[in-house]
Amino acid sequence: MQEGISGKIAHFFINSKLTILLMIGLMIIGVYSSFLIPREEEPQINVPMADVLVGYPGANPTEVENRVVKPLEKIISNIKGVEHVHSMAMNGQAVMVIQFYVGEDTERSYVKLYDELMKHENMFPQGVYKPVVKTRSIDDVPMLGLTLWSEHYDDYDLRQIAEELTSEIEKVKDVSITKVIGGRNRQLKVSLDKDKMAGNGIDALEIMQMIQANNSSSQSGSFVNNDTEYLITTGRFLETKEDVENLVVGVNNNMPVYLKQVASIQDGPSSAKTYVSFGFGQANESFKNFNSDYPAVTISISKVKGADAMKISEKILTHVDKLKQTLIPTDVHVDVTRNYGETASDKVGELLLHLGVAILAVTILVMLAMGWRGGLVVFFSVPLTFALTLFAYYMLGYTLNRITLFALVFVVGIVVDDSIIIAENMHRHFKMKRLPFKQAAIYAINEVGNPTILATFTVIAAILPMAFVSGMMGPYMSPMPIGASIAMILSLFVALTVTPYLGYHLLQEKEGQAHKEDESLETSRIYKFYKKIEQPFLDNPKKRNVMLVITLVLLIGSVLMFFTKSVAVKMLPFDNKNEFQVVIDMPEGTTLERTAVVTQEIAQYLTTIPEVVDYQNYIGASAPITFNGLVRHYDLRGGSNMADIQVNLLHKEHRDLQSHDIAKLVRPNIQKIAKKYHANVKIVEVPPGPPVLSTLVAEIYGPNYDEQIKVAKQVKAILENTVDVVDADWMVEDNQIEYRLEVDKEKAMLNGIAPQQVVGNLTYLLKEYPIANLYDETSNDNVSIVLALDDKDKTS
Template sequence: MLAMGWRGGLVVFFSVPLTFALTLFSYYVLGYTLNRITLFALVFVVGIVVDDSIIIAENMHRHFHMKRLPFKQAAIYAINEVGNPTILATFTVIAAILPMAFVSGMMGPYMSPMPIGASIAMMLSLFVALTVTPYLGYHLLRVKGSEEHKEEQGLETSKIYKIYKKIEQPLLDSKSKRWSMLGITVVLLVISMIAFFTKWVAVKMLPFDNKNEVQVVIDMPEGTTLERTAAVAQDVAQYLKSVPEVVNYQSYVGSSAPITFNGLVRHYDLRGASNTADIQVNLLHKADREAQSHDIAKRIRPEIQKIAARYNANIKIVEVPPGPPVLSTIVAEVYGPDYDQQIKVAKQVEDILKNTADVVDIDWMVEAPQIEYKLEADKEKAMLNGVAPQQIVGNLTYLMGEHPIGNLYDEKSNDAVNIVMKLEDADKSTLQEVTNLKIKGQMGMVPVSDLVKVKQDTLQKTIYRKDQKRVVYVLADMAGGLESPAYAILGMEEKLKEMTLPKGYTVNELYMNQPDSENDFTVKWDGEWQITLEVFRDLGAAFMVVVIIIYMLIVGWFQNFKTPIVMMVAIPLSLIGIVFGHWLLGAFFTATSFIGMIALAGVMVRNSVLLIDFIEIRLNEGIPLKQAIIEAGAVRTTPILLTTGAVVIGAVIILFDPIFQGLAISLVFGAIVSTLLTLLVIPLIYYMTEKKKWEHNKEVEDTE
């Protein structure tokens, strides 16, 4: 804004706190709280809300320096000149942002404050730009000196005009140069789209956030004693002590750790058996360490897996999810007509995941086979030994359990302490020890082995259901070069077809919908993949709606079906910068990146509207087409560069946030590249599409 001097910067700067104050009041009215998302919505629009004020203030500044009219008339003329296209341009940005509020699924409420808050801020910024900014501009931007002395300063003498003409004029004059420029642009655009398929730029729902804690989840085989599980947890804890970023930890053996939102979705509140343990690991504050928490988790995983292998344990490193919590990053839901066969199919899916690159911490929600011993009273033997069957059952129940026999009273304690009688664990830990217990009979003490029949059986497994259908869950996480579940799942179709199935059955693969029946085997992918698919599907639909709405707005304004298409060429041009930025920084293309791309569509079309609107104003004044393009480009370059600079500076603030980095990259690199190409390519395309029309009109005028 200092391009207009400190006074111009002050005029534009004043619009920011005023717009934000009104936006925060709107948050209050709508019931939004100040949280990470709503605050980032303000940061997101900080570079956009000043655009309207920049355009108004810059045009007033330009007309004041031209000295063609008295200051008051110059101010009114300047506002009228850009007022209508500014209103249209603002609504194109709102049309680009607002449809994102209709994203469905769990991400909908998570993301909705951003498009709603940004749309409100844009409306308020337009109000401020058309009311407060002209008043401040009139009082602060006037040129010093007598108003009667008006030496008109020609546009041709400005540096911007000379630079723009030097670049654009050869492209307008030479057909080969013009097509070469367009060809290079198309090639760059094609390369940008190919980057997604070649994995130069990987797609992911959200990157991992940089948190101050991770969780180690330990699962031993069912039936493992508490002491054995504690030994595993102790070994893991000893290793964690050697990790420099670990501040402290808490171990929970045989009981669940304090439940978080993530733990609730993953059912960690049900972890209370002797074969389970959780370790809550607290890391150095992220400001005091260089490594991201996700990088630390990846670094400690191999050593912890070595400990797991020694104890035949399943140990997972669980991180706080960046978005809505899910059961796991990758979830395979296996449905089928027979539960035992479902387990066999699920085992094959588990084996496939183990051989898939970047897939780690593979597990399934199926208990290992557990032997169950049933002690049935042998009535004949019991009668011979003078023991009633009821006595056998009662005594064994009493001996195997814990029973209060009294209370201990302490003068210093408010509550009585229960006195519990139970056998030592060592006396009842094996079947042999249980059958060696003795029960009093008429002939004296009789061993349990002489009174019962021992039957061996396999304990029934827990059966999970979803939508009333039996399901076997296979779980996995991602860690490595490609951490998006999309790349692991999209290559599964052929692998699933190679599985061994019962004769006459096939396996179906579903990505979105639940299976209609259990007559055949089905593998339904869920977890982060489900959210990723839903979010990108909804954002893609929102993007199409954005394009249609913007086109309708521009057609309604210009009363022309061809010119809006030229203006909207700026939308794909932004993809070149967006993809390049993600590739350069090695970042994932995430949902926030997509949000940035959609928002940028409105901003870039806004620049095209301002540019072409001024071209047509100059054409209607009788200026030749090429000259009108050069003058429009020179006049509009300053406000376009200023608005782009404001967008870039506003986005740089969030460039270092792991979650919203994609949004910042899209805005920064997309705005820079798209702005440069918009100033060069859009006028060329307009010239090529309108050349015959305006040259014909000129010939008719000359004939008359």
């Protein structure tokens, strides 16, 4: 007998003591790798994406489009590797989203983008700010959210506590970006009295310049005296409210004018730009005792690339528990409103359980066919294959997520084939007793080895093309075909090395062991059952033709189900998540308070849903973004007319309804509330796969903007009236009433006032821009100094 490659490999390992060491070593490597591989919710996706933000104060959208957006689009679209450039021109600014092709090198893509922007920096007209580039990646999505709320503290106090807590959280290793959402910052507000300023001949710009001029300090050098060098520091920063009050901001009748004479200075919370609140749902035990909204502040925490979300979240929560005894007051509650580390661990645990059940089921089936010895061969072979696969995952830089683990579950029935084929053929030859056991084993392996190798690579050839799917779905799903292919190659390796050893020592009958006379194939129950079904079709051509016709009809009928829409077609099934978001858009010009009324009414409705555990209202601010929100740029949402509600549900094991069913259930009633207030409200679920801008997107192109809007309205109306289409929206802002104040330049100059002074005064007073910082070493946050008018003066 001439040995093939499979026979030669088996001959080396079949009775070698090294095989035992190999098995032990592989298991140790696999188990060790399972602890080293980071666990996270979603797979890493290499799709470079960046935002380019350009400010052009005072310019209208048309001016911004012509002077900034169009030139930049031309430059950026010529960068090699750029796939899409989406732009939006607004009053005073432009936002551009640049997406590179899937698989482009992330670092090089960003360098190319920066390089092109810097090379053409001088092309912008005067008044345009330097472009700001913000890169985006999957790791920007917060994996942990902590919400601080209290029935005794207001949002200002909670913000101060949250800032201190954030400083402590940032000390935990592998914590990347932290963000505090909600609450009012500490601020030194200088409320100017316009009458007193006029009486002393002072304007807001002069006061701003005097505050900035008195808020500087510098290391001015040194001098030597008596053989000693002394350092010199010149000036002093503003450190207290009293320092600001006693500033001399002008001179009137040869007398100094102090700031406190023309303004009132308040050291305290800033004006409310956002409202964040926390509430419980019926599914929470605390609902009976805390059945209202409470002021809240949320800390969102992201991790560095490749870090284990589960381990980091555990470290952070342990650290926070310790701080509850010192930093966090007893009447301030800290609720975990997001923990992707925990959900990732649950996913991994669930898939590992399914993997174990699948291995056990296969082992039992083999035991029924080949006895307990044959079952043991498979039972040892499959875990070794997966141990090697985990090591391969670790070496390739993969993480343990639902896609990589799904690949293992997917190939359980395939990777076991190689070992079963080898073991079954050895078992058959051992029972034939035509050759000595070792020769019979090698002969059996050599007989089926080459077909097994061919079959393995045939299956790989069928699965691997999935790795080359275009778009974002490609890198998202690529760990599955790659992981499955690796598992099958490694299963072949195990089948040709370990399985022969196990089969040789477990399947052969011991000398002197009593055994029954071999049962022929024709007398087995399986053969008799199969023959009873199949024999009539083999003997009777008429029955055979009927069976073929029925098979063909069923095949055609199954294909037609797609065209008749009897079966819904989609890329991935809905995932049963523990959360969803309610995104609220009010008409432009809506006040923060009005938006809060709508948000709270929707939130109160959500408390009636039995599956809701808790919710957080983010009014004027965006909730911590999800993977979906990263692509849709929900983090840029902000303004008095916008709000988000983050809704957390019971764990899926404790509820009957899927999260998608709950979203469908609440949508009609939420839309009724929204319609009453002329709001556009969307129920946003976390998608089961890579996110998209929306399920259905229509882009309108035309010769001019007015025609585009006209057609867009028609398309929007069609979509709204289409069956099963919900939450239709468009990227067009409503018209908002605007007062345009034009300076009479002649009168202004006759009175010694430059038009720029009028523009500057109104801008700084109405927008309340920070003009300087108060240098308070005890504060974790910047304490800004702002100029403002009293509210009554703003409307007079």
